[in-house]
Amino acid sequence: MSVIRVGTRSSALALAQTTTIANRIAASSGAEVEIVPIVTHGDTSTDSLSSLGGTGVFASALREALLNDECDLVVHSLKDLPTDVYPGLVIGATPKRADARDALCARNAWTLETLPEGAKVGTGSPRRMAQLREIRPDLTVVDIRGNIDTRLGRLVEGDLDAVVLAAAGLGRLGRLDGACTELLEISDWPTAPGQGALAIEVREGKLDRVLASALAAINHATTEAVTTAERLVLARLEAGCAAPIGATAVIDTGLFFLTATVYSPDGTRKITSSHAATPESHSVRDLLDAAHDIAERVATDLLAGGAAEFAPLKVNK
Template sequence: MTTAPLQLGTRGSTLALAQAGYVQERLRSLGHEVELVRIQTTGDVSTAPLESIGGTGVFVTALREALLDGRVDLAVHSLKDLPTAPADGLVVAAIPEREDPRDVLCARDGLKLSDLPAGARVGTGSPRREAQLRALGLGIEIVGLRGNVDTRLGKVADGTLDAVVLARAGLARLGRLDSVTEALDPMQVLPAPGQGALAVECRTADTALVEALSALDDAATRAAVTAERTLLAVLEAGCTAPVGAYAEAAEGEEGLELYIRAVVASRDGSVSIRKSATGSLGGAEQIGRDLALELLADGAGAVVDAGGPASKEE
């Protein structure tokens, strides 16, 4: 590998910089010099709803272009932002150990979800969260919301909203877990496929760098998110409803096993189809594929939703 510092591409948001900084420190501990390079993406510039500007890919395209044209050597993404289809010439060389992937409630006065009064205004930019919250039948009002963590939490602090729902992982990386009033049980609200995990991407042809990055890879996390994202990829072909999925590696009778739960729900919460499956870590892709086909067989493809493709998550 070259002795010049590695150029690590990242979005310029506070959270993206924290995530890139984590990868930078991990690589430095292995003896690599790494410099951060900020890349502005469409998703960072526009304040429009994600589904109207192209979905999660708006956070990724500019970083991938910087990789392919050689401006950066590697890039760090929130894994849930990555389209499920692979990119020509690029490889996800490392998926480090995942943060807690649960969604959390950040509410006024320390309230929990069950404490919120009927009509309480809860902010989220995610059709997946909206669908599952509505399915709980709590009588709360869901309010569309975009912006960084401080912007969202500020809507609660100034009284505009009673609560917001965010990913715990992002708050953990920013040192903001003191804002959390409740971690939502995945039995009620399943996270997005890949939530809480990072993807470190580089050029496939940079074999020495691919090898170096493999030291950051966590096998259990990679298996879990492979199952989740395979499920999402299969569903995207035949389903336009919001999708939640969460896979965990746990000790079974014959060693580590993978347990995955998934939900497909209509955005208005009137229909919610849930399924689960178990299998070996080595069979992660097949587990996700089979579970997606079960969901489709149970009618997931007919769940009507106005929110656009299943992958459009924030």
């Protein structure tokens, strides 16, 4: 393969994270790599994410470009990738995960605790909205759209007091230290399945040897396993990427842990389930087997506990 074409959204964040992946692929393969920007409907529409059908709206144009052979692979933020199988495409690699936490970016160095009563906090995520309403029901939660610079700009303009963003995205743009006033800890504020990780999607079937070798070199087995577990819970609930669900999986001292929480949209109720497994080894196959095991147990618990009764989930029976 003389040139490897990498498709990406054209936003600053997408280009930044894709450039990092492209550089790694070039170093691993020795091939020339070309970045192919693709405009998606989610980039051009000003409607809310929930009205557009969730964050999967960003992925569809990239996937069609890949199927149409306009590029050889595409780079997604994994939290934005729908869990449904997309005919003809597979995830070819999952690079090492960045910080999975959310970041509060507020005026006057406010934290979530010190924000004044009635402060306006912006986010486009139903999960974050539910969490804000749970922890600080006195706040005014504002549904917003736009890239990171647009959202942070609203703090400068003064029509918002704070916004909640992914720490990984801020970090990839070099904005974390300057913009973040508080990193929200996973134990109290679980984030979206797959948050902080990237997914490299390719056409299904036999890959070019050079590309296959490059993808194998940048895949991170632990990240693949833990994000698989998180996304399997999402898939089992058929909740969609914008549903109020947080999930966190970690592998520590030989144990595979998974915790997931489903929130009511108004933040008044939630249900949490945690399970652990002991993989037979650290091989990719054994880790993925453990991921499937604990994800099924966690999802079953959530449904048995009544999650489908207070969250907008389409349950897969």
